[in-house]
Amino acid sequence: MPAMDSSRFLFCLFPILFLMINQALGQNCIDGKGNYTTNSTYQTNLNRLLSSLPSDENGNGYGFYNASYRLNSSNEHIYAIGLCRGDVTVGDCRSCLNNSRYDLLQRCPNQKEAFGSYEKCNLRYSNRSIYGVMETEPSRPSPYYWNINNISSSELDGFNQELEKLLDSIRREAAAGGSLRKFAFGNTSAPTFQTIFALAQCTPDISEQNCSDCLVGAFAYSSNFYGKVGGGVNKPSCYFRFDLYPFYDPTTVKQLPSPPPIHSPPPSTNTTNTSQGLKNGKSRTVIIIVVPIIASLVLAMFMGICLRVRNAKKMFQSNLIPGEDMDEIGSAESLQFNFDTIRIAADDFSEANKLGQGGFGSVYKGMLISGQEIAVKRLSKSSGQGVQEFKNEVVLVAKLQHRNLVRLLGFCLEGEETILVYEYVPNKSLDYFLFEHKKREQLDWLSRTMIIGGIARGILYLHEDSRLRVIHRDLKASNILLDSNMNPKISDFGMARMFGIDDQTEGNTKRIVGTYGYMVPEYAMEGLYSVKSDVFSFGVLLLEIITGRRNFLGFHRTNCKPTLIGYAWQLWNETKGLELMDPLLKDSCSPNEFLRYIHIGLLCVQEDANNRPTMSSVVLMLKSETIILPRPEKPAFFTGGYVDHHDQVRPQDCSGNGLTISIDVPR
Secondary structure, three states, X not given: OHHHHHHHHHHHHHHHHHHHHOOOXXXXXXXXXXXXXXOOHHHHHHHHHHHHOOOHHHEOOOOEEEEEEEOOOOOOEEEEEEEEOOOOOHHHHHHHHHHHHHHHXXXXXXXXXXXXXXXXXXEEEEOOOOOOOOOOXXXXXXXXXXXXXXXXXXXXXXXXXXXXXXXXXHHHHHHOOOOXXXXXXXXXXXXXXXXXXXXXXXXXXXOHHHHHHXXXXXXXXXXXXXXXXXXXXXXXXXXXXXXXXXXXXXXXXXXXXXXXXXOOOOOOOOOOOHHHHHHHHHHHHHHHHHHHHHHHHHHHHHHHHHHHHHHHHHHHHHOOOOOOOHHHHHHHHHHEOOHHHHHHHOOOOOXXXXXXXXXXXXXXXXXXXXXXXXXXXXXXXXXXXXXXXXXXXXXXXXXXXXXXXXXXXXXXXXXXXXXXXXEOOOOOEHHHHHOOHHHHOOOOHHHHHHHXXXXXXXXXXXXXXXXXXXXXXXXXXHHEEEOOOOOEEEOOOOOOEEEOOOOOOEEEOOOOOOOOOOOOHHHHHHOEEEHHHHHHHHHHHHHHHHHOOXXXXXXXXXXXXXXXXXXXXXXXXXXXXXXXXXXXXOOOOOHHHHHHHHHHHHHHOEOOHHHOOOHHHHHHHHHOOOOOOOOOOOEOOXXXXXXXXXXXXXXXXXXXXOOOOOOOOOO
């Protein structure tokens, strides 16, 4: 037994060492399907497609993602499919797919078709349609799945018999999984009193029969593991794995809709004798008496549960700020944290864990007992206005779920403490990278266009696709956080305004909040805000991202020096737009594409709000190079000041926080 423990330790260590050397379980760069040239339009669009693949609009909610992209006006398409293991959480799934796209593109450069299998996900892309098509090749046994332990020859036949029964069982269950998910797992006892664990999965776009056939073909490769106690095979449309330990986590498996109830067959109309009839009569009498009693008990239990829920809701509401709409904030009840949990996670709000300080209060990095990193936003006790912002965020952000928005994990209302708990975003904010030369070197043209596209999709979700129409009102570089893969996430909804499901798209306020330089003239001068306010701010952001320059830090009407957007307008009219290009982009940026982005930015910052495009139009402009762009009119705030040199920036102007803070006065 000690020897077995030692082997088990080596086996547990082996995958870790393997992943340190090579994260992927296997890649197949499929030859003969065509190649693309480096820095071509095909490569740009392939990157865009893969970056947008793990999103809500491309997924079925159960770890399967499918998307395609048409190249300009040609008939050529790019197709991509991502599949995550059935026991993987949504966050881990998307993280795996995001990481795998970088790995697969690096390992299969310039090839139009490739397939990569990873521990938690599979990714493949092609220039031919692959959705709904069973793909059995390339097929490869994965060395990651191999268990170095052997089965003795005397036990081999019994072990294989039990393994075959288990694999056949999960094959049938996975194949019958339906169009949402074809995933199954299980275990059985081996003759040596060991437990065999196994899982099988197919992409849900193929039929039940194709899934079954694919897995049968995968099982045929089990000869590669002859005499081993663990192994697995990856195919583009299916895979399986088995071992002597529970390598999957059944507790994280999402619950599929319940199957239709199985109705008992109707009672037989044949009777054997009178005594049987009397017995049936007695049974009916018992049913008539018992069923109402059971129904009454169930009803009483249900009423008791309702009363407890109502009392719990009253207790929750007693901790809320007076005057809050209970129906609005009720959806956040399940997100409430205990204060001690937050305090311990943030190490008693120590200075070492402090990420930043602002008008709202302080932001701390923390770690929950589960190991999840969080950002804790603690409201200043003396900030009455901050309390209102807290109410706004907790009601609003709990309803918003998008890969380009910072995710609200929960909140705390306890005594004088008002706290928001967000996902921790490790790469700080966009301005931290954008306005400092050494950091900006990490942002090539592809990275910047990916960031711009992600911000645009996030704003589009707020304006058109979320449950409520949301106007952010404070979009700026320091409120765009970057995750570990440099994907942008819009943060800080303290200034946001939301409308119902009607067609209202604008409002008016006497209290001007936000950041000068990103603020539209109709809002700064008259307090008018609309979805076009965010479009203007996005335009400023776009120009800052591609030029590496700040827009002005304040309005100076008497200064004849143009703002960044004014300077861009001047050079555009003089056909000198390329002079705006960040010198760091010369080797990675196409001049025509750069000029197109300048054009889109100028359309967004036009003085007349009616002339500015909607965010849906902006997203379309960014995706397609064939759309003819209208000529922009004069931008707002033509004069003012902007940072003339790329690196002329004060440290305090940069947000180094993992989470940015709202200030509710003009700044």
